[in-house]
Amino acid sequence: MLSIGSVVLGVADVRHAAAFWTQALGYVPRDAIGDRWVVLVPAEGPGVQLALGRSESPVQEHPRVHLDLYAADAADQAAEVERLVALGARHVDWDLYPQDPDFVVLADPDGNRFCVIDTSRG
Structure with a gap:
């Protein structure tokens, strides 16, 4: 049986996005924040991970996933x-x-x- 491990967002600036989402959700980086990738996890207890990956794709006005x-x-x-x-x-x-x-x-x-x-x- 599969389960969702992470929700992944494409971002232009991984460090800037990580600063926002850690404060917004009370999450912490699982490992060091890189220029291309970081996985954020709940500071306490279980929860869905949020992965932020560098992307050059434009933001969708009406995204299919959010x-x-x-x-x-x-x-x-x-x-x-x-x-x-x-x-x-x-x-x-x-x-x-x-x-x-x-x-x-x-x-x-x-x-x-x-x-x-x-x-x-x-």
Whole structure:
């Protein structure tokens, strides 16, 4: 049986991306951060690894794969969005929002889109 070992993001600057994602998720580098590659792991306990690999591919406006980060409720979501923006994320003018979204679309400093989800809404 297979399991997901890592989620991999292509980034232009591995060190800059690692600085953002370690602060955003409370992760640490598994090994030394290189110019081409790093694997980030939870600082405590189990969890999905996040691998950052240098890429020259352009960022997709509507990516086929992205990260969903879960917040406990609307207040937690708002606080996390504010914290992530302070770390260098930016709001994305997302043209595919439904009428009453339970998610906020952000982009990391490299432009990779991700969502912060209010999980209290089911």
